């Protein structure tokens with residue numbers, strides 16, 4: 001009988017394990033929505049907007065003392081914070097996800113964490129959890145939820161910093177942790193905060209930052225990633241968890257060479273992440289749209305940053321840029337969504353996109369073309385060519401090449417009428433017969449004439 005029960009118990013564990021393995025999603029499966037997202041909105045919201053200074057770094061670079069930096073909390077009111085409006089705006093712009101700084105390097109949490117008193121509910125006139133309604137609002141608009149979390153924490157007493165800081169122990173209740181080393185306590189702390197965020201909000205994406213201060217082993221990166229996936233099996237993680245991220249996160253400088261795998265380019269609209277009213281060096285709308293086009297043409301997403309004011313409103317300069325990008329996206333929707341990275345270098349001078357079924361090529365024109373638009377190395381016959389967002393069909397002819405030797409000639413496409421050129425980026429749709437077949441040769445002698 002005993003043996004029988006033991007066998008039953010064993011069977012129970014084995015089947016459970018098989019179940020767990022079967023339900024475990026692969027990285028590609030977890031990344032599915034992300035690879036099609038194209039646009040995300042990054043939100044840097046924190047104390048730093050009160051004085052309009054650099055997020056956390058102003059303290060690190062000793063431009064402001066720790067005490068003065070933290071005194072900004074008194075002006076962080078969130079009195080006009082309307083996450084529903086934010087989410088509606090993001091949706092209108094065409095974003096598929098948004099990422100909020102739940103805790104920047106300064107250590108201030110935007111939710112009512114039980115692990116530190118340094119949170120907006122305790123310390124600011126906002127007096128409430130600001131993450132919860134944000135998550136709810138995104139979900140109401142069917143947007144994916146991204147939570148930014150800085151691993152380094154320049155307020156935590158167990159995390160050493162390079163600038164003068166008062167004793168912050170009273171802000172961090174650490175009952176029964178005396179026997180632990182400093183670093184063990186800190187690991188327990190950030191893992192605890194991440195568990196709070198995971199349990200309460202089940203984020204679709206974790207956006208880590210500040211991993212550079214310690215090694216992968218110190219961050220316990222592997223076990224942290226395992227825990228995140230155990231808590232939320234579908235979640236994805238950016239590359240700043242040392243080598244344990246699911247996708248790469250280039251920042252500010254647009255990649256010149258296509259990154260491998262899934263990726264996202266994060267960029268500010270001016271030169272600051274947070275609200276910084278004296279920074280008026282805003283990128284023109286055309287640059288933002290061009291950047292977006294270049295990024296999606298290389299298979300990435302743009303994570304475009306805004307820095308809301310301490311009262312929760314979005315500066316007009318930022319709203320204008322979001323809306324302008326949104327208008328462009330709406331007009332060119334079919335080239336933006338349901339597409340993937342475009343042709344390899346050499347076929348067209350400018351970014352291109354391919355429909356997912358490989359039956360259409362989208363050519364993106366940054367400037368007004370002269371004489372004709374040329375496309376090289378396309379073996380397929382072409383069905384039709386039109387200007388996206390207008391009804392104009394473009395005539396075309398093929399010239400040169402040696403079709404009988406599989407060397408396609410140049411496709412010469414008529415220039416769109418002036419009124420059909422978009423003031424930012426014009427998109428030309430080339431509809432192919434059958435799926436794309438490229439000529440990638442170096443050019444040989446034509447042996448049979």
Ligand code: GLC
Pocket residue numbers: 044055056057209210251266273
């Ligand atoms: C950098 C900065 C940080 C900012 C982040 C956004 O890592 O340290 O302040 O939040 O970039 O990508």
